[in-house]
Amino acid sequence: MLFSSYQLLLNDPAAFVRLTVLVVVALLVAVTVHEFSHALVATRLGDNTARSLGRLSLNPLRHLDPSGTMMLLIAGFGWGKPVPVNHRHLSRGAIGVTMVAAAGPLSNLALAFLVAIPIKLGLLGLSSPTLGRANFVMTGGLREGLTDIAAMLILFNILLAVFNLIPLAPLDGSKVLGGLLPRQLAYSYERFQRFGPVVLLTVVLADVVFNLGILLGFIGPIVSGLLSAATGF
Numbered sequence: 616m617l618f619s620s621y622q623l624l625l626n627d628p629a630a631f632v633r634l635t636v637l638v639v640v641a642l643l644v645a646v647t648v649h650e651f652s653h654a655l656v657a658t659r660l661g662d663n664t665a666r667s668l669g670r671l672s673l674n675p676l677r678h679l680d681p682s683g684t685m686m687l688l689i690a691g692f693g694w695g696k697p698v699p700v701n702h703r704h705l706s707r708g709a710i711g712v713t714m715v716a717a718a719g720p721l722s723n724l725a726l727a728f729l730v731a732i733p734i735k736l737g738l739l740g741l742s743s744p745t746l747g748r749a750n751f752v753m754t755g756g757l758r759e760g761l762t763d764i765a766a767m768l769i770l771f772n773i774l775l776a777v778f779n780l781i782p783l784a785p786l787d788g789s790k791v792l793g794g795l796l797p798r799q800l801a802y803s804y805e806r807f808q809r810f811g812p813v814v815l816l817t818v819v820l821a822d823v824v825f826n827l828g829i830l831l832g833f834i835g836p837i838v839s840g841l842l843s844a845a846t847g848f
Contacts (some may be wrong), residue, residue, distance in 0.1 A: 620718050637763060638765070638767065638771075640767075641705060641764075641767040641768050641770070641771040641772075642684070643675040643679075644675075644726075644768060644770060644771075644772075645723055645726070645768070645771045645772045645775045646675065646678055646679060646683075646684070646695040646775070647673055647674075647675045647678050647695075648696070648722050648726055648772075649678075649695055649719040649720070649722060649723050649775060649776075649779070650670065650678035650695045650696065650698055650719065651670075651671070651672065651673055651722075652718040652719050652721070652722035653665070653670075653698035653700075653715055653716070653718050653719045653787075654666065654671040654672075654698050655671060656714055656715050656718040657698065657700045657705070658671055658717045660704075660705045660706045660707060660711045660714065660715065661704050661705060661706040662700055662701050662702075662704035662705050663704070664699050664700060664701045664704070665698045665699055665700065668699060670698050670699070677696075678695045678696055679695060679696060680694060680696040680697075682693050683695055683696070686689050686700070686819060687703040694775075694778075694779060694785065694786065698710075698715075700769045702717055709793075709794045709795075709801070710792075710794060712790055712793070712794040713793075713794030713795055714789050714791065714794075715790070715792050716787040716788075716789075716790035716791045716794065717787065719776075719779060719787050720775070720776035720777070720779050720780050720787055720788075721776070722777035723772040723773070723779075724772065724773065724841070726768070726772050727768070727769045727772035727773045727776070727841070727845050728844075728845050730765050730768045730769050730772075731765070731769050731845040731846045733761075733765065734762075734765060734769075734799055734845075734846045734847070735845075735846065739758065739761055739762045739765055740758065740759075740762060753784065768809060769845055769846065770842070770843065773838055773841045773842060773845070774838060776841075777834045777837050777838050777841065778830075778834060781815070781833075781834070783808070783811040783812075783814055783815045784808040784810055784811030784812055784815075785815075786810075786811075786815065787809065789808050789811060792804070793805060793808075817833075818830060
């Protein structure tokens with residue numbers, strides 16, 4: 616995200632600072648809601664591990680992962696600090712694992728669609744180029760500023776939700792799918808997930824450094840469809 620806006624830093628440093636603030640705020644909100652939802656569902660299903668470690672909290676500092684945060688700031692893809700869950704304490708077994716894992720992405724989607732309501736109602740004037748551009752600069756009046764904030768919140772929450780549903784560890788999608796698979800197949804799938812972080816980091820770094828567009832090509836159509844459904848653009 617910020618990496619792709621380096622020209623803005625050269626041409627308008629003040630606008631780059633405003634963009635950075637906007638990205639950080641959207642990032643904090645999206646990650647906090649995501650990880651809090653994991654902790655909340657786990658607690659409701661009988662596992663108090665996250666609660667005892669202070670993760671059932673809306674304090675962003677409790678949920679930020681350094682590497683995942685850096686990737687979110689630079690590339691727009693990333694993750695928060697994983698919420699610890701003792702699967703043996705969950706009341707619904709493997710389905711409980713799926714429910715806890717899915718809670719984060721679903722909460723991000725719910726927040727994105729909630730924030731988009733003023734846009735749907737015409738209270739905020741969003742245009743397709745505004746939503747799609749990387750250099751939100753917040754240079755207009757109050758209405759334009761609120762529109763930029765809403766657009767960035769929608770974008771980050773949808774990106775975080777879709778990215779985290781990729782079925783590779785340490786992302787939520789690996790646990791969502793693993794909890795739905797038959798036991799024998801799930802065992803083989805879990806063994807494969809040992810390589811998930813390496814595969815994921817390699818793809819993300821290759822996209823950032825060489826601009827290959829692998830991840831964007833994979834999740835881009837889904838993100839665009841959800842953005843259109845949420846905002847009407």
